Amino acid sequence: MRAKVLLLLMVLSLLVMNAAAQYRTVIDKEVGSIYQQADGFAWSDYGAFVGSSTGKLDPSALQVLYGRFDQFAPSDPSGFPYAALRAYEAQEVTAGKPPIFVTATYMGKSRPVLFSWSLALLNGVPTAPQQDWQYAVNVQDNRFVHFWIDQFVRPLFQPSYYTQNPLWLQLDECAIEYSLYGVLDDTNHFVAGVPWDAPFPQNQNAYQGGIETFFSKLKQLAPDILVINNIGSMLDPTQFPAVYANVDGGMTEDLYAWHANFTSYIRNVWYAQNFSYFPWLGSRGRVAVLRALIPSNDPNALLTSFVVYSLLKGPNFFFAPGNDGSTNLDPSLWQGMEAMLGAPTSALQSLQEPGAPGPGYRLFWRNFNGGTAYLNWTGSTQTITLNSKVKYYDPSGKQVTQLKISDATGTYLTVFNQTHPVSSPRIIPRTASLVESPLLVTIQDDTAGTIIHYTLDGSTPGLSSPIYSEPLALNSSTVVNARAFYGEDPSWTSTASYTVSSKLPTVQFTMGSDSGPVNDTFYPVLSLTALPASTVTVTYTVQNGSPATGSVTFLAGQTYRYVPIVATGQQNTKTTVTITAVSAAVIGSQSKFQYTSSDYPQ
Numbered sequence: 001m002r003a004k005v006l007l008l009l010m011v012l013s014l015l016v017m018n019a020a021a022q023y024r025t026v027i028d029k030e031v032g033s034i035y036q037q038a039d040g041f042a043w044s045d046y047g048a049f050v051g052s053s054t055g056k057l058d059p060s061a062l063q064v065l066y067g068r069f070d071q072f073a074p075s076d077p078s079g080f081p082y083a084a085l086r087a088y089e090a091q092e093v094t095a096g097k098p099p100i101f102v103t104a105t106y107m108g109k110s111r112p113v114l115f116s117w118s119l120a121l122l123n124g125v126p127t128a129p130q131q132d133w134q135y136a137v138n139v140q141d142n143r144f145v146h147f148w149i150d151q152f153v154r155p156l157f158q159p160s161y162y163t164q165n166p167l168w169l170q171l172d173e174c175a176i177e178y179s180l181y182g183v184l185d186d187t188n189h190f191v192a193g194v195p196w197d198a199p200f201p202q203n204q205n206a207y208q209g210g211i212e213t214f215f216s217k218l219k220q221l222a223p224d225i226l227v228i229n230n231i232g233s234m235l236d237p238t239q240f241p242a243v244y245a246n247v248d249g250g251m252t253e254d255l256y257a258w259h260a261n262f263t264s265y266i267r268n269v270w271y272a273q274n275f276s277y278f279p280w281l282g283s284r285g286r287v288a289v290l291r292a293l294i295p296s297n298d299p300n301a302l303l304t305s306f307v308v309y310s311l312l313k314g315p316n317f318f319f320a321p322g323n324d325g326s327t328n329l330d331p332s333l334w335q336g337m338e339a340m341l342g343a344p345t346s347a348l349q350s351l352q353e354p355g356a357p358g359p360g361y362r363l364f365w366r367n368f369n370g371g372t373a374y375l376n377w378t379g380s381t382q383t384i385t386l387n388s389k390v391k392y393y394d395p396s397g398k399q400v401t402q403l404k405i406s407d408a409t410g411t412y413l414t415v416f417n418q419t420h421p422v423s424s425p426r427i428i429p430r431t432a433s434l435v436e437s438p439l440l441v442t443i444q445d446d447t448a449g450t451i452i453h454y455t456l457d458g459s460t461p462g463l464s465s466p467i468y469s470e471p472l473a474l475n476s477s478t479v480v481n482a483r484a485f486y487g488e489d490p491s492w493t494s495t496a497s498y499t500v501s502s503k504l505p506t507v508q509f510t511m512g513s514d515s516g517p518v519n520d521t522f523y524p525v526l527s528l529t530a531l532p533a534s535t536v537t538v539t540y541t542v543q544n545g546s547p548a549t550g551s552v553t554f555l556a557g558q559t560y561r562y563v564p565i566v567a568t569g570q571q572n573t574k575t576t577v578t579i580t581a582v583s584a585a586v587i588g589s590q591s592k593f594q595y596t597s598s599d600y601p602q
Helices: 002-013 082-094 142-157 204-221 237-243 257-261 264-272 274-283 301-312 335-341
Strands: 032-034 048-050 062-067 103-106 109-112 167-176 181-184 190-192 227-234 249-252 287-293 317-323 349-352 362-367 371-376 382-385 402-405 409-414 426-428 434-436 439-444 451-455 472-474 478-486 494-501 506-509 513-516 525-528 536-543 549-554 560-562 565-567 574-583 592-597
Touching: 032 287, 048 287, 048 317, 062 142, 082 142, 103 181, 109 181, 142 167, 142 204, 142 513, 167 204, 204 237, 227 237, 227 274, 227 287, 237 274, 249 274, 257 264, 264 274, 274 287, 274 301, 287 301, 301 317, 301 335, 301 362, 301 371, 301 409, 335 371, 335 409, 371 402, 402 409, 426 494, 439 478, 439 494, 472 478, 506 574, 525 549, 549 560, 565 574, 565 592
Parallel strands: 032 048, 032 317, 048 062, 062 167, 167 227, 227 249, 249 287, 287 317, 434 494, 513 592
Antiparallel strands: 103 109, 181 190, 349 362, 362 371, 371 409, 382 402, 426 439, 439 472, 451 478, 478 494, 506 525, 525 560, 536 549, 536 574, 574 592
């Protein structure tokens, strides 16, 4: 009876679009990659790539570079300037200021705080080379935030930044647990959970608050730096929204990892964390890349992984399945499933199995345009009797009257059996920003033999709707709907919403002033209020800084640029950068930026 009630609820909402539907604001292609190679299909298939690409990505793809933010090693793989930070810290301590690297007092000695994962502990003793040990930093320290932005990220992104694919920064090892840090005692054994010295955070809540502060400052000082955290564990998952309030996205290295050791603990932890974290990111339109490692001896692994991705995904998510962590799976192996299901029409839903040993024992489901995806975590095989008045088809196209699904398995049903699944068209560009008119919109389709029909009045395109043949010029706010037809078989509708303005964009500094440590160069950020339809050039002058004059260019599709300025003069001297002229834009009220160097080297 319980299963029949579930089906009734699913059928009622099956073809009803979510009234609060969000639009995709990044590239339409959901193909992602994390530390993998293409292996037989085009680099242009990617929508997001995490790692060092050796091929030419789609121009709209997200290129994600590797980095860290909270602990660093002398031989840090991210290229972080560890020695420079140590030298800067030594100058600060000599001047009577607090250190930046965290210390903790144990058995009467102040000792460096280390991240346990980096030590490769064996019986409590580090086995990793000392140059690989990661030392904790005080991420909320204003000096560190400035150093991290100006001496790590800015040089990391140059010289390709603003000229190639949109660049993001992956932040690795984001397990937000104070207890993962500790010190080495006099016998070289690791001791976890030793309270840190003042002024460093001294408990989990303070440590977590420091991470919130870091991301808040980063968003204020450098809104153009987009970060994707490698989401790890958190002692209190309910605090995830607070910690990630200013984080642009997330990723997971294996959304199928639970399957290898599916204990009660794993079920409950995954439900409490991942089945909370990623839907939250999705509900706010954040970007996420979800990798799945597909065991070669598991015939259900790809389907189940795709179902988990489908249950969790938001409008800006990417699926990144691969074999053994090194080779991507050809998208054709799973994009037919995506074409059949279409877009989600409801949020993730679940019911706990009565009498189960924990909240993670659940049947999950989610409704889509063309059907419903299911994941069984109840601990036993489930049989669901379907509505006899509706025809249901399993992934193989076979009509079924009931769904029998084993524990730890995912599948889906559709309400029609299309012999030639047609993928939804891609609409370019994708953005949530205000756009200057005229905006040229391109619609593309990768399914051979299809014809694209579109509408601009909010209606669903049909065979009688206009046929797409050339870019559409939008001069006012519009919702573009497009469908690809293979004969009379349609794709699901692809939708993009644009807010278009006839006014020139306004350009100004994102901040009016700042003060803090600087080595030689700081980077005030300029922003445009709308995506420009043509190139915008900004000319500026500098007082007590170099160069004395300069210019910076916004290309079409760009809303942020930074200006590299070298401070001159003595400590506490104000360096002022002033916008003097612009082309194809107007100057905003915040036309000046003043930086006071509190630590200019003598």
